[in-house]
Structure formats: structure tokens, C-alpha cells
Amino acid sequence: MNILQFNVRLAEGGAAGVALDLHQRALQKGLNSQFVYGYGKGGKKSESHNHYPHVIRQTPRLTSAANIALFRLFNRDLFGNLNNLYRTVTRTPGPLVLHFHVLHSYWLNLADVVTFCERVKNHKRDVKLVWTLHDHWSVTGRCAFTDGCEGWKSGCQTCPTLSNYPPVKVDRAHQLVSGKRQLFRNMLALGCQFISPSQHVAEAFNSLYGAGRCRIVNNGIDVATEAILAELAPMSESQGKSKIAVVAHDLRYDGKTNPQLVREIVAAGEKVELHTFGKFSPFAGENVINHGFETDKRKLMSALNQMDALVFSSRVDNYPLILCEALSIGVPVIATHSEAAREVLRKSGGKTFAEDEVLQLVKLKKAEIAQAVFDTTLTAFRERSRAAYSGQQMLEEYVSFYQNL
Template structure:
């Protein structure tokens, strides 16, 4: 079996983390695997390119730049295809799995992707198509994240915001949505198996394309994190005031970090110590420690290991790996109500809470937070969570899909 993982980025973002982990685990188990990514920062080669074996940068910088420039007017990526991979894929001996992840974000023209899949399937029938949906892009006219909008259910009549990712200057979602959905139906007709880590994303997809069309395989923590976990000493109880973490790539983005909630936590003063991890923190106060964006996973996990809890208030994530990682090292997560947080926390017996409850919970000790959210002792919660988010189980479920299609 030869596996190709496809994702717009190599090592940035949750989808990249899942695709890269599947690639590395497959190589570790002796399977032939390659990782094809679109581009790195600024359309260049990823800064992580040399860190991983069998990875291929796919898109010329000018293609990515053209898509970025024109997307704001056209609401879709006009350029980008897999045509140069046709010969190597069709000449590969034995079964080939093409496993797609995030193909949008200024990388590929969707129609060109479907035509390519049609062509390679006709030439080589033992090609298997798999597509993991890490967001809602497959059901909307344009957006990757619905951010509470349900306009996709009625054909994206009028977009309530032009700023939702990917942002535009002119709203063409209503004109594009029918054609886009037809392309996904054509992928289904080619035998593509759609998968999502999120129940709510799968439900949205199945409501449009038919029951059971998208199945669920939950994300698991990656190999690097598992190695870090093995070395981290469990911190049962910290000293002094509660240390509360807030983690996001860009801390200014209200969709990922509820700005008002963080400011209300800051207003608790010396009752808590607030630690932020991410770029562009707008939060400054005597009880705030801004660590910046930590690219070293070991350093981030070591820092989180010292926390009493992580507060998660994103309204746009679908199956956030940071929650799996924090829970796996025994850090309780205090999450506001969202489908994504509810789904992740339920795996280790936890629950989401209101914003008012967050402000009460962050003042408690680590064992008290574990008891309140997970209904058990800190030790039992830690043990339960360590087992709940296994990356090896994720690989086994995907390989089972590859083999059965």
C-alpha cells in the first residue's frame, strides 16, 4: 500500500498535525507514505520541510500568491492542480491511497482536483480516495468556519460577514454553493470516503449529501506529543494562586479567544495568575504572563504541565488538538459551550460550562477543577484522559478504512 497525505500546510495548524502524524506513523510501521503540502509561510518552502522524511512542496509561490489576491473577488481558488503528479501516481505498482485533508486556503482549484481524481481512477482502478473534513468548507459556499452562522442550510443567501475565513471583498457564496456541492457529489460518485474528527461536521455533511456519507474518526495526539508525555512528571497540585492558561495561534482573534471573557478573568486580580500562549497578545495586567507563540512543542507542554487549568473559549474550532494534548498531560480544561469542546471533553467524562461558571472555576485548585468538570479525582481524570486520545488508535482506524475501500 502506498499512501499520499495532502494538506495545504506541512506543520502549521491542527489538520496539518493530523496528516503529518498519520504520515509519520505509517512510515514507522513500514508503510510507503509521502506528504504533499501546498506551501509554507509567504508561499515558500515550509521552515519544517527538512525536519520530516518523504515530504513534497507542491505549489509554486506565484500560484499561491495569485489565489490569495483573487480569492477576495472570486470567493474561490482559480488556480492549482495535481496534474504533475499524474504520471508518478499511475505508474506506482500496487494500491495507492490519496488521502486529502485541507485543500482550500489559496492552494487548489476544486474542479481541477475532481477532474484529476476522475482521470487517475480511470487509469488505475486500485486507487483509493479518502478525504478528512477538518472544517465546514464542504457544506458552505465559501467559509471554512461557520462561526455560528447557519446560512449554509438555506444555500448561503447573504453572507452575514465578509471577514469570516477565508475573507472576501465581494460575497459570491450564493452563486458558487450549488456548483461546489456538485463537485463533492462527484467525489462521492468516484468512491471517495469522507471522514471527520467531529460529529457536528459529519452531521452537517450527511444532512446535505446523504446519511452515512461521512464517518467519524476522532483526532489523537501525535507521536511527538506522546514522547513528551512519557517524560513529563505529573503535577498533582501547584503552589500559590491558580495558574490558568489561554492558548491560541493569534490571541487577537475573538473567534478563537473570547476577548471579553479573558478580560473578566484579568479583572479577578490577584485571585489568579493568567498565562497566555500565542502571538499578538492584547492582554496586559499585573496578573498576566504573556509567553508568546511557542513553536517548540516540548516547551509548550512543559509550561502547560505547570498550569491548574486551560480555559478554552473558541467558537470556530472543530476538534481542537490543544484540548486533547492538555487533557492527556492531566491539565483540566474549562471550556465554554461549543459543539467542538463538548465532543472532546465527553471522551474523558468532562462537560462544558457557561462563561459565568468559568469565572468561578478558575479560582479553584487543580483537584477541585478536575472534580467539578470531570466528576472525579485529579489522578483518575489524568489516567482516563491519557487513554482517551490515542494517536495510534487513530492510525489503526484510518488504515482499516484504506484497506476496506
């Protein structure tokens, strides 16, 4: 079996983590897999490009720069296509799966992608199309993250905020939503099979495009995390203050991190030591340790292993890998109410909490937190979580899906 994975980034972000993990696991199983990504930092080749086999950078720097500049006015990516891969795809001997992940974010024009798929399908009948939906972009006029907005249900009439990712200066979502949805219907007509790791994303897609059109395959931890997990010794409770972690790529973004809640945790003073992992931390205090953005997964997991809990307050994630990773290494997660957190925690018997409850839980030690969140002992929670978020299970579900296309 031949597989091409497509994602805007190679090794940054949750969707990239899933796509890259599928690529690596497929290679381990002897499948012929390649990973096509848009661009790395600054529109250049990804810093991780040489760390992984069979990866292809797709988008010229000028294309991504032009899309970034013009998206704020036009609300869509005007440039970028997959045409340079046409011969590679059509001349591949045997069945070929084109597996799309995140195609937005300044690297591809959606209409050109659909046209490419139509040409390929006409030329090579044994090409199969799969698209994993990691966010709500398929149902909205512009946004990837709805942040609680349900305007997409009525055609994105007036956007309540221009700052939802990808941000804009002028709102054209209502003008674009109908044409954009028709392009997704064209993909369905080509036989494209849609998958989401998230039940609520799948339900949103199915409400527009038809019952059962999007199936669910939950995310799992990647091969790197599994290797780290095998080496990490379970940590007992920390001594002294309760050690609480907050993790986000950009800690300033209030969609991912509730700043007021974090400041109230800091205000707990002597009872809590807050550890942040991410760029641009706005949090400070005698009981705050800002570690910065940690690109080394081993170092991040080792640091999280020392924590009593991870606090998760994102409103925009859909099936966040950081939760799967923390839970897999035996770190309890204290999450505020959200569909994403409920869905992930449910797999290991956990629950979410109101903000005032979070402020009480962060003062507890690891075993007490495990009991409160998962209603079981710390040891039982660790065993349950390690099994619940298996990346190997994710691969087996996807390979079975590929084979049954």
C-alpha cells in the same frame, strides 16, 4: 500499501498535525507514505520541511500569492492543481490511497482537483480516495468555519459576515455553493470516502450528501506529544495564584479566543495568573504573562504541564487538538459551551460551562477543577484522559479504513 497525504500546510494547524501524524505513524508501521503540502510561511517551503521524511512542497509561491489576492473578490481559489503528480500517482505499483485533508486556503482549484481524480481513476483502477473533513468547507459556499451561522442550510443566501475565514471583500457564496456541492458529489461518484473527526461536521455533510456518507474517526495526540508525555512528570497543584492558560495561534482573533472573557479572568487579580501562548496577545496586566507563539511542542507541553487549567473559548474549532493534548498531559480544560468542546470533553467524562461559571472555576486549584469538570479525582482524570485521546488508536482506525476500501 502506498499512501499520499495532502494538506495545505505541513506542520501548522490542527489538520496538518493530524495528517502529519498519520504520515509518520504509517512510516513506522512500514507503509509507503508521502506527505504533499501546499506551502509554508510566506508561500515558501515550510520551515519544518527538512524535519520530516518523504514530504513534497506542491504549490509555487506565485500561485498561492495570486489565490490570496483574488480570493477576496472571487470567493474561491482560481489556480493550483495536482497535475505534476500524475505520473507519480499512476506509475506507483500496487494499491494507492490519496488521502486529502484541507484543500482550501489558497493552494488548489477544487474543480481541477476533481478532474485530476477522474483522470487518475480512469488510468489506475486501484487508486482509492479518502477525504478527512476538518471543518465545514464542504457544505458552505465559501467559509471553512461557520461561527454559528446556519445559512448553508438554505444555500448561503446572504453572508452575515465577510470576515469568516477565508475572508472576502465581496460575497459570492450564494453564486458558488451549488457548483461547489456538485464537485463534492462528483467525488462521491468516484468512490471517495469521507471522514471527519467531528460528529457535528459529519452530520452537516450527511444532511446534504446522504446518510452515512461521512464517517467519524476522532483525532488523537501525535507521536511527538506521546514522546513528550512519556517524559513529563505529573505536576501537583501550583503554589499561590491559580495558573490559567489560554492558547491560540493568533490571540487577536475573537473566533478562537473570547477577549471579554479573558479580560474578566485578568480582572480576578490576585486569585489568578493568566498565561497566554500565541501571537499578538492583546491582554496585559500585572497578573498576565504573555509567552508568545511557541513552535517547540516540547516547550509548550512543559509549560502547560505547570498550569492548573486551560481555558478554551473558541466558537470555530471542530475537534481541537490542543484540548486533546492538554487533557492527555493531565491539565483540566475549562471550556465555554460549543459543539467542539462538548464532543472532545465527553470522551473523558468532562463538560462545558457558561461564562459566569468559568469565572468562578478559574479561581480554583487543579484538583478542584478536575472534580468540577470531570466529577472525579485528579489522578483518575489523568488516567482516563491519557487513554481517551490515543493517536495510535486513530492510526489503527484509519489503516483499517484504508484496507477495507
